[in-house]
Amino acid sequence: xxxxxVRPTAAASRNRTGETARLVAAAAVVVVIAVGSIFVxxxxxxxxxxxxxxxxxxxxxxxxxxxxxxxxxxAGMAVAVAGLIMQLMARNRFVEPSTVGTVESATxxxxxxxxxxxDSPILTKMLVASVFAVLGTALFLxxxxxxPARNTLLIPLVGIMLGGIIAAVTxxxxxxxxxxxxxxxxxxxDFSGVLRGRYELLWIVAVLVLVGLFAADRxxxxxxxxDFTTNLGLNYARTxxxxxxxxxxxxxxxxxTVGAVPFLGLVVPxxxxxxFGDNLRxxxxxxxxxxxxxxxxxxxIGRTIxxxxxxxxxxxxxxxxxxxxxxxxxxxxxx
Amino acid sequence: xKKRLSSxxxxxxxxxxxxxVTACGGGATASSQPGEASTITIEHAQxxxxxxxxxxxxxxxxxxxxxxxxxxxxxxxxxxxxxSYPEALKKFSEAKYAKVGSLKEPDFxxxxxxxxxxxxxxxxxxxxxxELSKIAPTIDLSVDAAKPMESFKAQTEKLGxxxxxxxxxxxxxxxxxxxxxxxxxxxxxAGKGLIVLTSxxxxxxxxxxxxxxxxxxxxGVPTAADVKSEGSHGEAVSFEYIKExxxxxxxxxxxxxxxxxxxxxxxxxxxxxxxxxxxxxxxxKIVNLDPAGWYIVGYGxxxxxxxxxxxxxxxx
Numbered sequence: 243x244x245x246x247x248v249r250p251t252a253a254a255s256r257n258r259t260g261e262t263a264r265l266v267a268a269a270a271v272v273v274v275i276a277v278g279s280i281f282v283x284x285x286x287x288x289x290x291x292x293x294x295x296x297x298x299x300x301x302x303x304x305x306x307x308x309x310x311x312x313x314x315x316x317a318g319m320a321v322a323v324a325g326l327i328m329q330l331m332a333r334n335r336f337v338e339p340s341t342v343g344t345v346e347s348a349t350x351x352x353x354x355x356x357x358x359x360x361d362s363p364i365l366t367k368m369l370v371a372s373v374f375a376v377l378g379t380a381l382f383l384x385x386x387x388x389x390p391a392r393n394t395l396l397i398p399l400v401g402i403m404l405g406g407i408i409a410a411v412t413x414x415x416x417x418x419x420x421x422x423x424x425x426x427x428x429x430x431x432d433f434s435g436v437l438r439g440r441y442e443l444l445w446i447v448a449v450l451v452l453v454g455l456f457a458a459d460r461x462x463x464x465x466x467x468x469d470f471t472t473n474l475g476l477n478y479a480r481t482x483x484x485x486x487x488x489x490x491x492x493x494x495x496x497x498x499t500v501g502a503v504p505f506l507g508l509v510v511p512x513x514x515x516x517x518f519g520d521n522l523r524x525x526x527x528x529x530x531x532x533x534x535x536x537x538x539x540x541x542x543i544g545r546t547i548x549x550x551x552x553x554x555x556x557x558x559x560x561x562x563x564x565x566x567x568x569x570x571x572x573x574x575x576x577x
Numbered sequence: 578x579k580k581r582l583s584s585x586x587x588x589x590x591x592x593x594x595x596x597x598v599t600a601c602g603g604g605a606t607a608s609s610q611p612g613e614a615s616t617i618t619i620e621h622a623q624x625x626x627x628x629x630x631x632x633x634x635x636x637x638x639x640x641x642x643x644x645x646x647x648x649x650x651x652x653x654x655x656x657x658x659x660x661s662y663p664e665a666l667k668k669f670s671e672a673k674y675a676k677v678g679s680l681k682e683p684d685f686x687x688x689x690x691x692x693x694x695x696x697x698x699x700x701x702x703x704x705x706x707x708e709l710s711k712i713a714p715t716i717d718l719s720v721d722a723a724k725p726m727e728s729f730k731a732q733t734e735k736l737g738x739x740x741x742x743x744x745x746x747x748x749x750x751x752x753x754x755x756x757x758x759x760x761x762x763x764x765x766x767a768g769k770g771l772i773v774l775t776s777x778x779x780x781x782x783x784x785x786x787x788x789x790x791x792x793x794x795x796x797g798v799p800t801a802a803d804v805k806s807e808g809s810h811g812e813a814v815s816f817e818y819i820k821e822x823x824x825x826x827x828x829x830x831x832x833x834x835x836x837x838x839x840x841x842x843x844x845x846x847x848x849x850x851x852x853x854x855x856x857x858x859x860x861x862k863i864v865n866l867d868p869a870g871w872y873i874v875g876y877g878x879x880x881x882x883x884x885x886x887x888x889x890x891x892x893x
Contacts, residue, residue: 284817305850306817360833420661424833427777434815435778437849550821551782551812 261524268531275538276315280307282542284550305438313441314433314541314555315534317496317503320447322533323454323526324492325507326514330465330522331485332386334397335515338507339379339493342401345502346408347378348494349428353412357419368443368498375490378408383486431501432554433541444499447492454488455526461485462522504556505563506533516570536563619735622717623706629714632741633694637677640699643718644669645877646733649749650742656691663869665879678702680873688712695739720876722788726757726795729876746878753882760889761797767892768825768856769801774811774872775846776832781811782818789871792828796888801825816851826891827857830866864891 280303281287287307291299325338332342339345351374355367382404389396416425454461464471464481471478496503514528540558547553619629637656638644644666647654654669656677662670675691678684683705688696689712696715698706709715718735721728730750737746772783772792784804785793792798801824804812819827831844844865857863866887874880 284815284821301850302817302820306815424777427779432779432813434813435780435846437816437851439849440778545815548812550818551814554813 265527265531268528268535272315272531272535272538275535275542276311279311279314279538279542282545283307309438309441310433310436310541311538313436313444313500314537316444316447317431317433317500318506318534318537319530320444320451320492320533321496321503321506322510322529322536323451324489326511326522326525326529327454327461327485328489328507329511330461331383331482331489332397332401333465333467334394335512336394336398336508337401338505338511339489340502340504340507341398341405342382343378343405343408344375344382344490344493345497346405346412348372348375348490348497349425349502350374350378350408350412350415351494352428352498353415353421353425356421356424357415364443364498368495371498372491372494375494376486378404379486379490383482428497428501429556430554431496431503431556431559432552433500434552434554436500441499443495446495450488450492450495451530453484455530457481457484457488458522458526462520501554501556503537503559505560506536509563509567510536512567513570616714617738619716619739621735622703622719622721626710626714626716629716629739630694631739633739635691635693636695636697637675637688637691637693637713638697639678639680639683639702639705640697640718640875641666641680641873642720642875642877642880643697643699643732643736645874645880646736647740649878650736650740650745652740652742655693656688660873663867663874665870665883666874683709685709685712722786722790725791725876729881732876733878749878749882753878753885756882756885756889757795760885760892761795763889763892764797765799767798768862770798770826770828770891771801771804771819771822771824771857772828772830773814773819773847774830774832775844778846780814780816780819780846782814783811787811789828789830791884792888796885798826798888798892816849820851820854823855825856825860826862826864827852827855828864828866828888828891830868830871832868832872862891864888 281289283302283306285299285302285306287299287302292303321339328337328339328342328344329335348371351371352367354374355362355370359366382401385400385404386397389400412425413422416422460476460481463474463476464478464485468478471481510532511525511529514525514532518524518528537555537559540562541555543562544553544555544558547558616628616630618625618627635655636647636652638647638654639658641658641660641662644654644657648666648669654674656675657669658678658680659676660670660680675687676684677687677691681701683698683702685708688709693713696709696713698709698715698717698719700719703717703719706715706717716735718732720732733746733750734743737743770792772787772789774781774783774789782802782804783789784802785800787804793800802818802822827847829844829847831846847863852858852863864887867883870880870883
């Protein structure tokens with residue numbers, strides 16, 4: 243929250259090589275954690291077994307371990323980046339897709355398909371969830387435009403209320419159709435069901451994160467407001483639509499494949515902002531890396547804490563995320 | 578002061594309800610043989626209820642197991658919960674049976690206007706016992722998970738006593754006992770079993786002593802893994818866990834069909850390479866248990882027979 247530099251200043255470009263080196267180092271750390279994640283599980287997959295070309299170990303490696311780790315990395319990066327973009331669009335640090343109705347709308351969408359056409363393929367579910375997510379998020383942004391003053395507290399409160407209303411509708415129908423426990427499966431993210439052939443649609447979010455990375459500067463500008471954006475020669479409406487699509491699609495895809503990953507979109511961008519300031523071009527890669535590392539660690543904890551049983555990653559994340567966030571806030575206050 | 582007043586009013590209301598009920602009971606027994614008690618005392622999970630009418634005309638039950646038993650004995654209930662009824666109990670979704678709340682939450686007004694002579698609650702609605710007792714004599718026929726078979730038999734015998742169907746209950750329970758004994762004899766050598774529940778893409782394992790534990794505890798199927806599930810919800814497991822425990826028989830309860838979200842009987846969640854590598858899959862011993870019967874209905878006279886028979890077939 244110090245300097246808001248859209249174009250890199252002279253000092254920033256001097257730091258650029260150092261910055262790249264640090265990013266590469268961070269990426270290496272994420273890779274190390276990911277490799278660690280590959281070797282955590284119930285079946286015996288060890289490095290010696292893989293080297294000895296043990297067919298059983300290699301099968302588990304490809305069928306179960308690699309898909310799970312890739313799914314965790316993709317979901318972690320995407321949800322964190324979606325949170326960041328949402329915060330820029332709403333011009334508020336305290337919103338994320340799961341507190342403004344995006345995730346709730348996506349869940350409502352899945353519920354609607356599940357009730358109307360229970361046997362429809364996952365791609366259909368995802369499409370419907372995406373449409374609902376786009377509508378829900380658009381509704382939030384439309385309400386924001388009509389708010390009289392840009393009050394820091396009012397925006398997240400409106401988001402929470404809107405999310406609450408949508409969640410209430412969802413819960414009501416889930417209750418009527420005896421789907422409450424299935425609903426809780428979608429609301430608590432869990433990677434235990436991920437296998438080869440069951441997560442590949444998550445690659446969609448990788449594309450969305452890349453789009454977010456390249457459009458990063460635009461969101462920084464759009465975050466300054468409509469007039470400012472137009473003055474800089476950017477199409478404000480189009481930029482907002484792009485952000486809306488990225489955030490909604492990421493939320494819908496993640497909810498349909500692994501379930502909601504709470505808190506991540508709020509905590510990670512704020513941590514990155516506390517550490518590196520507000521330059522979005524820098525913030526996007528850092529947010530993606532932090533998101534991936536955080537979910538990887540939480541998933542490893544979830545798999546080992548009650549071994550051989552699992553604790554849903556969403557639960558681990560809520561606890562760790564809250565502690566981490568509090569710690570950072572308090573540390574900053576003291577410094 | 579305020580509290581004392583409200584409890585006084587509560588006692589008064591309860592007293593009035595009691596008076597009405599005994600009055601009704603008195604009228605009903607006028608036609609029965611002289612000397613026979615019109616009410617009996619039933620000991621149950623939450624104490625004893627002294628004024629349970631014999632052959633009550635209007636019964637409200639919140640437990641589908643009890644409903645299944647009543648259905649087996651040919652006793653018609655007045656009020657039943659609003660639920661997605663499985664095939665065997667489909668007729669209770671008709672409007673002529675008053676809907677008195679959900680499986681978990683009684684609708685007290687609906688119960689009251691059904692003017693029951695007897696209310697039966699169980700595990701899911703046990704918490705409403707006190708309140709429902711104020712409306713009519715209420716008994717809690719929860720089945721004790723620690724000793725399910727004994728408990729189920731005791732509860733069913735109580736129902737037999739209330740509805741004067743002791744002989745029918747005894748003969749049907751003897752039938753269940755026989756199937757259990759037959760199953761037990763074969764189960765010991767039929768291989769190790771693992772019980773899993775699938776829901777929304779995820780798998781939970783259940784062990785001995787769990788809500789589906791009668792497969793191990795009563796029917797004697799050896800356990801493929803020592804699943805320590807506390808409470809009724811099992812343990813979340815990965816497919817690797819299923820592969821490593823390598824059960825000879827995999828019992829599957831697909832919760833998504835119990836609640837009508839997936840219409841097909843094939844289970845897409847378990848259709849993967851890791852599950853296919855188990856002995857159960859190789860020997861074609863992936864047993865799909867009737868989800869409604871196991872998950873929703875539970876301990877009813879017909880249903881327990883069906884549950885036991887399903888396991889008996891799997892070890893035959």
